[in-house]
Amino acid sequence: MVERIAHGGGLDAAIARHGGAQADWLDLSTGINPRSYPLPPIESAAWQRLPDHAAGEALKQAARACYRVPEGLKIVVANGTQALIELLPRVLDANQVAVVAPTYGEHRHVWRKTGATVSEIARGETIPAAAKVLVIVNPNNPDGAVMPVEQLLALAEEMRARDGWLVVDEAFCDTSPQASLVPVLPENAIVLRSFGKFFGLAGLRLGFAVCQPKLADALEALLGPWAVSGPAMAVGSVALPDSPWIGETRQRLEAASQRLIRLLETHGFEVCGAHPLFVLASHGQAPAIAEGLAQRHILVRSFAEMPGRLRLGLCGSDAELQRLDTALSQVMAGETAETVTSGRQAHG
Secondary structure, three states, rough: OOOOOOOOOHHHHHHHHHHHHHHEEEEOOOOOOOOOOOOOOOOOOOOOOOOOHHHHHHHHHHHHHHHHOOOOOOOEEEEEEEHHHHHHHHHHOOOEEEEEEOHHHHHHHHHOOOOEEEEEEEEOOOOOOOOOEEEEOOOOOOOOOOOOOHHHHHHHHHHHHOOOOEEOOOHHHHHHHHHHHHHHHHOOOEEEEEEEEHOHHHOOOOOOEEHHHHHHHHHHHHHHOOOOOOHHHHHHHHHHHOHHHHHHHHHHHHHHHHHHHHHHHHHHOOEEEEEOOEEEEEEEOOHHHHHHHHHOOEEEOOOOOOEEEEEEEEEOOOOHHHHHHHHHHHHHHHHOHHHHHHHHHHHH
């Protein structure tokens, strides 16, 4: 039986169930910046020609500076970090893997697809003796927990002693660069970085791996030529060096996350994890609340394995935050479907 991994997004399925058009919905089910990087002008050649070597090198240099990659390490560019996650079992060759959980489910999934035994362990729990690969998402999804660099280095050393690997998925690390392992990356570690979440351009499909040259060469050989589109290269090469936008966005996201926390607490939620791009909160009626919000065309992230918790991404404006506030008030008050309909018209 094929394992099905639930993700945020999936707005089409929500529309099929609850109606409305895409524009009617407020999608808070992902951890993607709702105010994306302003797209720069893209020359027609980026669309018309195959991506050339110079464009790829320009993107790598921009990423090297942004992520503070030391000399001697290489950067691999792919069409999103998911593409790299899929390749890790083919280059690390391990049949026993440990994943610090709960976390992004694809890490467990891709290793199990290859026949590996995957142990899910809690933070601080002993790594199984047979594990040759340890996977950590840092900051973690869905709770935003951050493991200090010193602790990551200690885990890398523990894995090195057993001739193993440490994989650190830093998809949400752009908001906290001090938490990145990249500047002090050990030889037996690989770091994944995502472009789309922080820059709000997930549809661009752009991601990076930072690792030792031999491993990077193996990944690039599997990816093959033209792994990233010309337009993606063009956008990434402009956005990654844009320090003013990056700095301002970090501050704005942190402030927006704090406003979301306060709103949820006002409605009786207990916040059990947070990140500048999302908030994880618990409530005794979480499933019913998620359903009530969906009836009002607001999509949040539920978890089958954590039924009492919801993850909410950021609202992109004060008006969207007010819409969420109003909808939560209605749901908590148990208002009827007729009220839902009038609420939809008001927000149309």
